[in-house]
Amino acid sequence: MAINANIASLLNSGAFSSASTGSLDLSVLANGGSTAARSGPPTKTQIARMAPWDSRAPQPTLSKVAADALRDTRLVNTSLGTGPGSAVRDDNDRDLFIIHNSVQKLQALADAAAKDGVSADTRKRIQERINRGLAEVNAHIAATKLEGAYLIGGRRLNRHESEGIQRGLLxxxxxxxxxxxxxxxxxxxxxxxxxxxxxxxxxxxxxxxxxxxxxxxxxxxxxxxxxxxxxxxxxxxxxxxxxxxxxxxxxxxxxxxxxxxxxxxxxxxxxxxxxxxAVAGDSQPALYVAGGKTIDGAMQSVVSKLTGLNGTDELSSFSADLAAAKGGTAGVRASVVGPDGSLYVIADATAKVNGQTPKGKSDVILMKYDTTGQVSWTRSLGSAAPAQGFSLAIGADGTLAVAGAVDGRADTLTSTTGNGLDSFVAAFDAEGRDKWYFQQGATGSDSATQVKVGDDGSVYVMGTTTASYGGAATLGGKDVYLQAFDATGTIRFTQSLGTANDDSPGGLVLANGQALAVWNETGGARMQAFDQVTGTAIGSVNNLGSANLNAVTQLAADSSGRMFLAGRETAGGVANKLVALEISSGNVLFTKQSTTGEAIRALTAAGDQVAYATNTITIPTTGGTTRETTIVGLDADTGSQNFSRAANQAADAPVAIALAANVSESLDSLGIPQGQLRFGMSDELTDRTGLRAGDQFAVIVNGGAEKKITISDGETMRTLAAKLNRVLMRDGTAEARSLRGVESLVITPKPGDRIELKAVGGVADALKQLGLEPGVAVPRPAKATGGTKSVSDPPPIIALEMPITGDVSDKTKAKALLDSFDGVLRRLRIGYREISTDPTQVELRKQNAANAAKKAAGSGSGVAYYNKQTALGQDALRRLGVSV
Known part of the structure; x- marks a missing residue:
């Protein structure tokens, strides 16, 4: 055939001779051996022999590629048509060209999203296409087998080693x-x-x-x-x-x-x-404040503890940043004080927080701070779908409950979803270990906005729904629901509250064996008592006429039988009114307007005080207007002001406040935490990460079949290592290592073997939770020493480092994804140059080997490298059918 004749001519001319000292005009090879092609544009035949990225071949604009990708049902096209690369006969080259063309489409989509002026609808459409395309292209890469080389979508590693997971120390x-x-x-x-x-x-x-x-x-x-x-x-x-x-x-x-x-x-x-x-005479009240703050250009949160509330001095026991990893955000939504004065907070996070990695775009993070401001432990909801936490509560037995909304199926075997947002409630014990999780979406959208925990560990949730929820009747419009669970997570009852119009939750209080639900109707705020066990309504609906509130936006209660309602007096008015009620009689104790006239953003009560957060307008010395958060404390009986404190939180972000009635002044001064000293001693991975029983990842040994590793109940790093060793057999080892309270998993292949880790389908990425990344581990060849044999080099490995997911929700993120695809294409081209049988690539490898040998200047290793590269080039020519 013609190409072989050209190559034979070059061989006869000495261009491939190891003795040749002259340089070869590589443009001859690039054009299929035709010198005439250098004087004009390439012909169709010549283009068909070029790589798709060859600059001499006509290149489509990225905008056209992106437009075609949005229309096409599939991004992977196994036909190269009549364009660049279509005439190559080597299967490896064809496979790499097909992948290149597919990734180029993803690159074009990311480039389109990185432009200025992209509408929200267009960006959403691009995002959906990229998500589908990534799954399709990654699946194709995984199924592609190269001859004499190994292709992986992830990275090439010497061994797999997880990020450290903190263990409890004594x-x-x-x-x-x-x-x-x-x-x-x-x-x-x-x-x-x-x-x-x-x-x-x-x-x-x-x-x-x-x-x-x-x-x-x-x-x-x-x-x-x-x-x-x-x-x-x-x-x-x-x-x-x-x-x-x-x-x-x-x-x-x-x-x-x-x-x-x-x-x-x-x-x-x-x-x-x-x-x-604390001992008698040594306690004082404290106020915890948690809210948004811009840290390094991203919205994060800060948690502070203020003491000296009843004095003139503003004392801060501690102030701690609650921040996500670089590029992520963490916004506190709610907080609650435990019996020992510790603080619990929930935050919506888009990146890792204290070792907890969100499975989806956002997850709910639960954290415990001791009274000195140190983090006792951090847990995550572990939802693979975007989730938000709205409410947090703690019971007398230490049961913690988190309520919120999740957009999709969360990572549990028992959860179900409806359409749109789904309510969820998750229960944890005092150490943050999972007790139970419940998600059961209605056919419409629903979310849980308030949660309380009873003395027996039972959990009560209020929320809103647009359809029938939990079997309760549909009233019309947006309904309010009240749902109760026993200590094991079994539903006790579900009630619908409201009218045929749109209604909204106001708050929830547990008192005297009753669940008091407050909600808002068109005609004003309403309250109804229900039996905590049966859900039977007790008495009639109270229209809260004595409170004179059109709508309740915040609600708090204390242990002395008082309820505090914040809301607005008129429809459309500012929610700046505070009303204190005696729960048993409904009598009004006092009413108060916020001192700034702005809306009350958060409310808390404990001991003999109630406090609310609002905004204050301030004028800085440099000019202009800024807004800050102010917390005002009132006497719970009379409403007289006890204190007013400015907080270091952004006024445009959610803020959570919580009063602690009695904290030890001495323990604070000595830096010792109040309450039981706990160390987070659980070894179970489901307690220390966002992993849940049933999460999986795959192990592939030496290119064989996928073997799935499933996380079990009670799984520890040690049991996981043992499980892996049963799969690896003699081809590698898995080891759980512990150093200075940090535990990690190390997976090492034996010389000559390779071990691939792969994320599998489903709602969770177990590798990400373990701090591992998908890729192939291949140990580097051992160097030969006197009297020993060297381990033979493994076949060439092309590691593309292909993204598993991509985010183009804004221009900056789209640009980062574009850079990632650029890197994939660059690594693919490098791999092509390493293994291709194209005459140009063969000669380039030969010349590189010769240059390396010259630099070695007589070194035995340099000669060996030259000989090896020459042999690889000759082997490539044989695969083209050329006798050498």
């Missing part, structure tokens, strides 16, 4: 208490400092009174205080200890001196439980 380090050496005395250690330390061992609890006044004239350094408490523990026969830990803070300027910091470390044993409590 020690607690306080925040830095003082700057200075071991003789420095923290200001907080001075004065009247005392607390009660309870130690529980073998079911027996011992009280140890700690009063720093008993130290006498001994300086209250961190080390001396640690020894003082440890001596008391030792004298009582316990193994738990306090000690001083010194850390170093790097200098802030070049050539500066480092700063020494002192902190306390509390170490205990698995058989001893430590609980820290």
């Amino acid at each position: 020690q607690y380090d306080t925040k830095p208490l003082v700057n200075g050496d071991m003789l420095a005395i923290p200001q907080g250690f001075l004065g009247d400092r005392r607390f009660n330390l309870k130690v529980t061992k073998n079911g027996v609890t011992t009280n140890i009174d700690i009063n720093l006044a008993d130290m006498g004239t001994t300086d209250r350094t961190v080390g001396n205080v640690a020894s003082f408490v440890s001596n008391k523990l030792e004298a009582a026969g316990f193994e738990s200890r306090f000690e001083r830990v010194q850390t170093k803070l790097a200098p802030t300027t070049k050539g500066g001196t480092e700063t020494l910091q002192q902190r306390l470390r509390i170490t205990t044993t698995a058989s001893e439980t430590l609980t820290f409590e």
Whole structure:
């Protein structure tokens, strides 16, 4: 055939001779060996032999490719038609050209989304096409088998190693208490400092009174205080200890001196439980504030604890950023204080927060902060569909409940979906471990907006729906529903509330064995009591006439039988009115308008106080108007103002506030958390990540069949490693490694073997949750040493690093995805140059080998490399049918 004749002519001329020292005009090879083609545009025959990216071949504009991709039902077209590459006979080349053309279409779509002026509808259409196209192209790549080479959609690795997952340790380090050496005395250690330390061992609890006044004239350094408490523990026969830990803070300027910091470390044993409590006369109220704040250009959140509320000084015990990984957002929606004064918050996150990785575009993150501001643990709902959390509650037994809405099926085996948004409620124990999850969508859209937990662990939810929900009657328009669950997640009852018009939830209170539901109708706010077990209505509907509220927007209650309603007096008015009611009688205790005249954005009550958050308009010194969040505290009986504090939160983002009635001033000053010292000791992966039982990923050994690995109930990193080893057999090892409280999974192939990890279909990406990435691990060949044999090189591997998902919801994200596709195409072209039998590529590899050999200048390894590349080139020619 003609091409073989041209190649033979070149071979006879010495162009392929290893002895040749002259350079070859590669344009001859590029044009199929025809020198005449260099004087004019290429012919159709010549174009058919070119790679699709060859600059001499006619190239369609990306805008046309994008338009065609939007119209086409499939992006992968296995026919190359009569265009570039259509005349190649090598199967590898054809396969790579087909993939190139498919990825180019995705590239064109991302490029279109990265332009200015793209409408929301067009962007949505592009996003949907990219999602379908990614699934199609990745499936085609996975099914493509190259001859003499290995193609993977992910990355090539030496081994698979997960990101570390934090484990609980039996020690607690306080925040830095003082700057200075071991003789420095923290200001907080001075004065009247005392607390009660309870130690529980073998079911027996011992009280140890700690009063720093008993130290006498001994300086209250961190080390001396640690020894003082440890001596008391030792004298009582316990193994738990306090000690001083010194850390170093790097200098802030070049050539500066480092700063020494002192902190306390509390170490205990698995058989001893430590609980820290306030003593009489040493407690004070505290206010937790959580809300949005711009951090590094992205909307994140900040959590603060304010004390000294009844004084003139504004004291802040701590302020901590709640931020998602770079490029993501984290917005707090709700918060609640636990019995020990700890704070629980829920946030909607679009990226990793404290090791918890959203499965979908957004997930609901649940976090516990101790009273010093340190994160005790972080859990995620684990929904693969976009989810939002609206309400959070805690019960006397420590049961936590989260309610919200999810757009699609969440990652559970029992959940069902309706159309549009679905309500969800998730229950966790005091350590954030899953108890149960419920999602049952109506045929319309619905969402859960309020949640409360009963004394027995039962859960009550209010929400809104546009259709029949939970079997309850449809009233018309947007209905309000009330649903109750027992402690196991079994539905007790579902009730519909409202009228034939659009109605909305106002709030929910549990008191005296009743569930008090408040909702809004066209004619005003309404309240109805229901039996907590049966759901039977008790009494008649109260139109809240005494409260004179047209609509309720916020609701809170305290343990003294008081209910606080915030809302608006007239339809369309500002929701800036606060009304306090006595629950049992319905009598109005007081009414109040927000001091700023703006809407009340959040409400909380505890002890003898109620507090609300609103906006304040301020004029900065540089000119212009800004808005900040202000929290006002009132006496719960009279409504008289107790305090007013400015908060460091954005006024245009949700804000959550929570009052703690009694927190220990001494424990705060010593940096010790109030309540039981917990370490998040669970080893189960479903407690420490967003994984759920039933999540899967696939393992492929040496290109064989996919073997799915399924996460089981109670799965730990160690049991997962054992499960993997049963699949890997002798071709590799899986190991659970633990170092300094961080546990990771390491999967290593044996020399000469390869192990691929792959995300599988379904609602979850288990690899992402484990901190692993899809790709192939192939160990690098061992270098030969004297008296040993080297491990032979594996076949060439083309790792495309193809995205699994893509986001073009805005211009910046579309540009990032475009860059990702550009990288895929670049890596595909590099792979083509490495394995193609095209004469140009063969000669280029030969010349590269010759150059490498020259640089080696007599090195044995350089000669070996040259010989190997020459052999590869000769093998490629043989596959074209050329005798060499």
